[in-house]
Amino acid sequence: MEGWILWLIAAGILLVVEMFALTFYLLWLCIGSVAAALVSFLFPDAIILQVVVGSAVALVLTVFTKPLAAKLRGSRGFRDTGVEIVGRQGIVVEAIVPGRYGQVKVGGDTWSATSAQALGKDEAVMVIRRGNTIIEVERWGDGY
Template sequence: MDAWVLWLIAAGILLVLEMVTLTFYLLWLCVGTVVAAAVSWFAPEAYLAQVVAGCLVALVLTVFTKPISRKFRAAKGYEDTGIELVGREGIVVEPIEQGQYGIVKVGGDTWSATSTQTLGRDERVRVLRRSSTIIEVERWEEFI
């Protein structure tokens, strides 16, 4: 099997993993492997050039996209909807066992949620905290 095919297989695996994690770091590695595949297509015997080209592209993208994403978030009009979640009411869609994950609907969005309590389906909850993709909730009645 040609090296460029192996590079493209690696790129496909990295792309799928990126879709699962949503971190953008694996996306840059994926782009690097695509560049390595292109180098492999034009220079099949230059293995070191393939690796160096892929690594350089992944490194440059990783280093330079952090300030760009920070600038985008600070731009006027950008709102992180998760910030305003704290204190809002939600409904448990999938039950939450103590220390386990469940699903809570807040507004029109569903979130993975955890709680220090056991919460059943259709219980009203209030959002206490939000991490990147998981919210911590507590039974609504305790706040009234």
């Protein structure tokens, strides 16, 4: 199989995984793979050049878009709804055992959640911390 086809397959896989992760880091690797595919198409025997070009493109995109993303998030009109979730009350949809994930409904959204406490279904909880896609909760009323 041609090398450029393998690079495009890798780019496609990275793009699909990025759609689920929403981090943009895999998107930059995807674009790097596309650049490597182009080099592979033009210079099929230069494998090291393909890897170097793909890596350089991904690295440059990662380094230079980080400040841009921070600027966009800080711009007027941008609203990260996940930040507002801390301190809100929710209901346990799927029981949470310490060290394992459960699910909590906060407002109209359902989140994967962890807790230091064992929490049963339909218990009221408060969000105390938020990661990218996972929240940490405590039983409602414990110190509130």
